[in-house]
Amino acid sequence: MDELESLIGKSISEIDSEIIKSLESIDFKVAILEYKYKNCGQRYPIHPFKLDIIDYNNVISFDELIYFRKIFIFWHFQGQITDIEVFDITSDLDNLxxxxxxxxxxxxxxxxxxxxxxxxxxLAAKRLNETIVLNDKSVNIREFVLKKSYLQKILNEIKFNY
Incomplete structure (x- = not known):
């Protein structure tokens, strides 16, 4: 963990594929999430966290989509890592x-x-800009994402180290 903590204060470009592979090999879902500040000083995530593209003809099973129980999060502000956190989603599995x-x-x-x-x-089905025809209807391609409001819940629980 010390090796990972040494990334705090560095650019997100320092998170290489070997770090991600190592974390994923022990069943973490790795997230590199950016936040910004509201005028009142509160942090908020700026993007939902993409999990997978939705294949309308062959929807991935829940167990394949949510195969992990912990998310290893690299939080960053303007490209600089401010904190790392392990978030356990077990208590949220019923809602997911x-x-x-x-x-x-x-x-x-x-x-x-x-x-x-x-x-x-x-969990949401985020709409993308591309469309396809499905059942004679034009529908947007979508992806499964963890919603920004859920990420806000996670962000609110994190104690940032400054």
Whole structure:
């Protein structure tokens, strides 16, 4: 862990593929997440965390999508790593599964065009700019993401080292 902690204060470009492979080999999902500051000084994540592209014809199973129980997070501000954190998602698995079931259910029922991020709590089907034709309807390609509001929950629980 000391080796990883030595990355604090350095550029995110210093997180090489070997570091990521090592963490993934012990079943961590690795996230490099950027945050910004609101005028009041509160930090907020600026992007959701992409997990996988959604294949409307062959939706990945929940266990394949959420194969991990811990996320190893490199938090950064303007490209500089400010903290590293291990976040355990175990207590959130029921909510993640419920979100997954809602999303996959709509896809399987031919209602992919009716997916709304507001329908779920932690996991979302983020709309991308590209479209495809599915069941004679034009639908946006989507990806499974951990929502920014969920990342905010994680960010709020982290004690940053300055």
């Amino acid at each position: 599964k419920a979100d997954y079931d809602l999303i996959s259910g709509k896809i399987k029922n031919g209602n992919a065009c009716n997916l709304r991020q507001g329908d779920t709590k932690f």
